[in-house]
Amino acid sequence: MGSLKLRFFCFLICLLSFVVACGGGGGGSGTTSNSGTVTMSVTDAKPFLPENVTNLFVEFSEVWVHKPGGGWIELALEESPYTIDLLQFQDGNTTELVPPTRLSSGKYTQVRFVVSGATLRVTHTDDTTTDWIVEIPSENLKTDKNFTLDLGPDTAIDLIVHFDLSMSLVVSGSESEPEYKLKPVLHLFDSPLKAAVIDGSFVNSSFGASEEATIAVFSDRNHEVFTQVVVPKSTDSDPTEFSIFWIVPDESYTVEIDLNQDGTIDCTEFVEDIYLVEGEVFDLNDGYSIESGDGICNP
Numbered sequence: 001m002g003s004l005k006l007r008f009f010c011f012l013i014c015l016l017s018f019v020v021a022c023g024g025g026g027g028g029s030g031t032t033s034n035s036g037t038v039t040m041s042v043t044d045a046k047p048f049l050p051e052n053v054t055n056l057f058v059e060f061s062e063v064w065v066h067k068p069g070g071g072w073i074e075l076a077l078e079e080s081p082y083t084i085d086l087l088q089f090q091d092g093n094t095t096e097l098v099p100p101t102r103l104s105s106g107k108y109t110q111v112r113f114v115v116s117g118a119t120l121r122v123t124h125t126d127d128t129t130t131d132w133i134v135e136i137p138s139e140n141l142k143t144d145k146n147f148t149l150d151l152g153p154d155t156a157i158d159l160i161v162h163f164d165l166s167m168s169l170v171v172s173g174s175e176s177e178p179e180y181k182l183k184p185v186l187h188l189f190d191s192p193l194k195a196a197v198i199d200g201s202f203v204n205s206s207f208g209a210s211e212e213a214t215i216a217v218f219s220d221r222n223h224e225v226f227t228q229v230v231v232p233k234s235t236d237s238d239p240t241e242f243s244i245f246w247i248v249p250d251e252s253y254t255v256e257i258d259l260n261q262d263g264t265i266d267c268t269e270f271v272e273d274i275y276l277v278e279g280e281v282f283d284l285n286d287g288y289s290i291e292s293g294d295g296i297c298n299p
Contacts, residue, residue, distance in 0.1 A: 001157050002217070007276075010183075011195060014024055016117060017244075021175055034105055034153055035103060035104050035105055035153065036102070036103060036105050036151040036152055036154060036155040036156065036157065037099070037101065037102055037103075037155070037156040037157070038075070038100070038103055038149075038151065038159060038160075039096065039098060039099065039100045039156070039158045039159070040063060040075065040096070040097045040098035040099070040159045040161060041094035041095060041096050041097060041158060041161065042084055042086070042094065042095055042122060042163055043086075043089050043092070043093060043094040043095070043160060043161070043162055043163070044086045044087070044089060044090055044163050044164065044165050045090065045162065045164065045227055045229055045244060045245050045246055046091060046146035046161065046229045046230065046231070046242075047086075047087075047090075047164070047165035047166040047169075047230070048092045048166040048214060048228045048229055049165065049166070049169065049230070050122075050171055050178070052124065053120060053121070053122055053127075054087065054121055054122070054123040055085050055119075055120070055121035056085065056087050056119075056120050056121070056134075056165060056169070057083050057084070057085050057086075057118060057119045057120075058083070058084055058085050058086055058115060058117075058118045058163065058182075059081045059083045059115065059117040060077060060081060060082045060083075060084070060097060060113065060114070060115060060116070061077075061080065061081040061082075061114050061115070061116040062074060062077075062114035062147065063075045063077060063097065063098055063111070063113055063114070064106045064112040064114075065103070065111055066108060066109055066110035066111075066112070066119065066148070066275060067103075067104075067106060067107070067108050068109055070104070070106065071108075073103065074099045074113065076098065076099070076101060077097060077098060077236075078085070078097060078099055080247055081116055081117075082097065083117075084097070086163055086165055087165075090205075091243065091245065092243070092245050094160060094192070095111065097161065098159075100156070103229050104151075105151050105153045105155075106151060107148060107149070107151075107154055107170070108144055108148070108149040108151065109146065109148055109160070109201055110145065110147065111145050111147055111161075111188060111266070112145075112266055113145075113161070113184065113186065114283070115136060115182065115184060116136075117136065118133075118134035118136060118180075118182045118250065119131050119133060120132045120134050120180050121133065122168075132178065133180075134180040134181065134209065135179070135180065135181045135182070136181070136182050136261075137181065137183065140218050147188045147190075157190050157191065158191060158192065159188065159189070159190055160188070160189040160190075160191070160192055160194075160195070160246070161186055161187075161188060162182065162185055162187040162188070162189070162246035163185075163197075164185045164187060164227050164246075165229060166227055166228040167185035167225065167226075167228065168183055168184050169181075169182060170182075170183060170184055180242070187227075187246055187248060189248075192277065193278065193279040194278050195245065195246045195248070195249065195276065195278075195279070196248070196249040196279070196280055196281075196282065197244065197245055197280070197281045197282070198217070198243070198244040198245060198247055198253075198255065198276075198281075198282050198284060199241070199242070199243050199244075199281050199282065199283050199284065200242055200283065200290060201239040201241045201242065201290065202231070202239060202240045202242075202259065202290050202291075203239055203289045203290065203291045204233055204234060204237065204238075204240055205291075206266070206291045206292040207233045207259055207260070207261065208259060208260030208261060209260075209263040210260065210277040211232065211233040212230055212231065212232050212261055213230070213231045213233075213240075213242075213258065213259045213261070214229075214230055214258045214261060215227065215229050215230075215231060215242070215244065215255065215256070215257050215258075216228045216253075216256045216257075216258075217244060217247070217253050217254075217255055218253060218254040218256065219251065219252075219253060220251065220252035220253060220270075220273075221251060221252075226247075226253060227244065227246075227247075229242070229244055239289040243281075249273075249276050249278045249279075249280075250276065250277075250278070251273050251276065252270070252271060252273045253269075253270075253271050253276070254266045254269070254270050254271070255267075255268065255269045255271060255284060257290065259290075259292045266290075266292040267290050267292070271284075281283075
């Protein structure tokens with residue numbers, strides 16, 4: 001009888017071990033193996049902004065992703081709400097908005113950002129500062145972006161959000177009483193390596209009195225401005241170098257350069273999609289420094 005009880009007790013131990021090994025305790029490896037990790041970071045290119053703007057604080061309150069058949073899923077932010085000075089994250093630098101979050105694997109088709117506030121700071125020549133509230137129209141509080149994200153089991157994706165301030169900030173009013181509105185223009189990349197970069201340089205003698213150049217990048221797909229950046233003249237004798245980050249690859253663009261800030265286009269170049277490969281850098285003007293001329297880049 002004692003031997004029978006012992007065998008039955010051993011059977012129960014083996015059965016319990018089997019259940020635990022199969023994840024019968026709830027969650028466990030069964031859930032983990034069918035999920036991946038998503039991190040979300042924010043960046044900006046070097047934006048074209050009003051003079052003496054030194055900070056632009058944007059307050060994010062919610063971020064959601066949409067899975068067909070699964071609805072909207074809210075992602076936890078680094079803190080809530082989370083304020084980021086976008087001017088501190090340029091030239092390819094990013095900052096984390098959503099820490100690593102586990103989501104069930106599959107396809108996600110939309111990302112929603114809820115921006116609850118923004119403040120623009122101007123620093124004057126005497127080092128005093130003035131803060132201006134940036135108005136966010138109610139219809140633009142929620143910005144949905146169609147974006148296909150394939151999250152595989154046990155994979156990790158860092159989604160990069162290029163918050164394009166050059167295209168997002170609308171300035172009106174007078175110089176003494178300016179008015180600022182924010183209409184977010186976002187470009188999304190599912191990896192830092194997926195974006196393309198456009199590089200170039202200017203001969204310093206080509207700069208005008210403003211000592212700044214404006215570069216506009218037009219999308220060939222819809223013939224609208226994709227992004228716009230401002231490049232200040234280098235303080236030394238070497239050519240002024242610049243980079244335009246977060247260009248969507250495999251698309252064609254036209255680059256227009258105003259070296260004198262007078263509205264005259266000093267250089268234009270069409271960049272074909274075949275030269276804008278994921279993670280690659282395209283050199284304007286065949287890598288030669290650009291000089292102001294007859295409306296075309298140097299041959």
